[in-house]
Amino acid sequence: MLAIYKRFWQVNWAEQWQYRANLIMYLAFWLVSPVVYLAVWTSIANAQGSVNGLTANDFAAYYLTLLPVSIITSSITIHILAYKIQEGTISNELMQPVHPVLTNTLVNNVAFKALQLIVFVPVWLVLLALFRPTLTITPQSVLWALPALAMGFLINFLMDSTITLIAFWTTRVWAIEQFNNAVGQLLNGAFVPLAIMPAWVQGLAQFLPYQLGLSFPLLLLLNKLPVEQIALNYTLQAVWGIVLFAVFNFVWRRAVKQYSAVGA
Amino acid sequence: MHTLRILKAFFQNNVQQELAYRADTLVNILISLFWLGWELIGLSIIFSNTQTIGGWNIGEVIALLGVFRLINTFMQMVVWPNTEKFNRGIREGSLDYTFLQPANSQFLVSFSRIVIWNAWNIALGVVLIVIGLFAIGSTPSPVNVVTFLVLIFSGGVIIYSLWIILISLTFWFTKFDNSVTIMQALMDTGRFPATVYPVWLRVIVTFVVPVAVATTVPLQALRGDLPWWQVGLALVVGLAVFVLAALVWKAGVKRYSGASA
Numbered sequence: 001m002l003a004i005y006k007r008f009w010q011v012n013w014a015e016q017w018q019y020r021a022n023l024i025m026y027l028a029f030w031l032v033s034p035v036v037y038l039a040v041w042t043s044i045a046n047a048q049g050s051v052n053g054l055t056a057n058d059f060a061a062y063y064l065t066l067l068p069v070s071i072i073t074s075s076i077t078i079h080i081l082a083y084k085i086q087e088g089t090i091s092n093e094l095m096q097p098v099h100p101v102l103t104n105t106l107v108n109n110v111a112f113k114a115l116q117l118i119v120f121v122p123v124w125l126v127l128l129a130l131f132r133p134t135l136t137i138t139p140q141s142v143l144w145a146l147p148a149l150a151m152g153f154l155i156n157f158l159m160d161s162t163i164t165l166i167a168f169w170t171t172r173v174w175a176i177e178q179f180n181n182a183v184g185q186l187l188n189g190a191f192v193p194l195a196i197m198p199a200w201v202q203g204l205a206q207f208l209p210y211q212l213g214l215s216f217p218l219l220l221l222l223n224k225l226p227v228e229q230i231a232l233n234y235t236l237q238a239v240w241g242i243v244l245f246a247v248f249n250f251v252w253r254r255a256v257k258q259y260s261a262v263g264a
Numbered sequence: 265m266h267t268l269r270i271l272k273a274f275f276q277n278n279v280q281q282e283l284a285y286r287a288d289t290l291v292n293i294l295i296s297l298f299w300l301g302w303e304l305i306g307l308s309i310i311f312s313n314t315q316t317i318g319g320w321n322i323g324e325v326i327a328l329l330g331v332f333r334l335i336n337t338f339m340q341m342v343v344w345p346n347t348e349k350f351n352r353g354i355r356e357g358s359l360d361y362t363f364l365q366p367a368n369s370q371f372l373v374s375f376s377r378i379v380i381w382n383a384w385n386i387a388l389g390v391v392l393i394v395i396g397l398f399a400i401g402s403t404p405s406p407v408n409v410v411t412f413l414v415l416i417f418s419g420g421v422i423i424y425s426l427w428i429i430l431i432s433l434t435f436w437f438t439k440f441d442n443s444v445t446i447m448q449a450l451m452d453t454g455r456f457p458a459t460v461y462p463v464w465l466r467v468i469v470t471f472v473v474p475v476a477v478a479t480t481v482p483l484q485a486l487r488g489d490l491p492w493w494q495v496g497l498a499l500v501v502g503l504a505v506f507v508l509a510a511l512v513w514k515a516g517v518k519r520y521s522g523a524s525a
Contacts, residue, residue: 025449039462039465051314
């Protein structure tokens, strides 16, 4: 099994490497919003001293840590799988004796991230030099956050993949993805730190999977969570991980059963 | 007159294409409404924590969002689809046929594709501007309103000219077709007044990709923040960049040799 993943890694890394020039483009698209929110909130915090107890430095540290965390935990499945389903080229992969989504697509996600992280590091250093936040990341917090980052990615990957599978039934899968994405951005801490949201939104966000894939590992890295919060969120990650995997599996079986390739 | 007739033909042609996919149009309109709701929720979260951002109140920021929507719609409606068509034309050589037609090639390349359903977004932008004006509380003077409208137009011209320059550069550097994507990415900075940005970012969005000139600056005129010489400067720059774009385009076309030739 390990050998299979290794082979998929070689293929996918080579494929991503081929498109490395496009990475700058993706990076630009993905970078602008967090930097804009960072500028907006630091300007507000500077004007009135703090927002809900968060200072300008807290916001800078938050959004600048958010950038690498979101590269690590985000999923690009819909971009690499939806068109294969719609054009029918997924048929080739279905012939192989391994699960196409859990091997090829998963490894392609990781290869994309690895390359994106490499390209991002110099950009990150520039941003850190421009905003000069005091980061509260410690070696221990990194160790604590590693499993949360991995689980966060799996949760996002399973959610994104399940939505992508809807492409087996309808071509409107992009509209559904956009909707999920928009709700996710409000509830995962990408727009603002959840601490600034109204209490009822925070309560809702806590138990939905979105924040487990971004806000939780991010705050863990920044040493902002008390022990019982860490325990709660790790438990939630485990529960949602199992639930989303079960849903993904269920949808996958139904999808393959009713699939008849375009042009077949 | 000739140009107007061609524009009318493009328009009719694109309406017909759109009518072939009516359900898609409806879904697109619903998605755009949904994102508008998202943006307003975002603003309400921001303004529940503060009275002003960068010295602007909520009415002014809503009006800014309206102007941003106008400029961004221009990107989605004209710039983006025509860039795709242009890049394909360069790659596959179909651009040859554009140059053979007896009309200004820059005009043909700019406006042959118009994504009609976006007209809806223009209407939404106007509605946001009007709501914003009411929410500001004080009535702006007629002179400021006129300056505001003129500056939106000249801002649009500047964005358009930058785009023409970027796609013209493809004639020299074939690998340059990503530049419009980066321009589109930076458009997002137009949602907020440039006065909240740190200096380095303000320099980028004012001089490198002048999103702020098309969004923040008109609103500043509406607020009466803009001295006369800056209004004049914005208009002169608009005209100058437009002329420059036409020159760069002509020089680029001379270099074109066609992928099929």
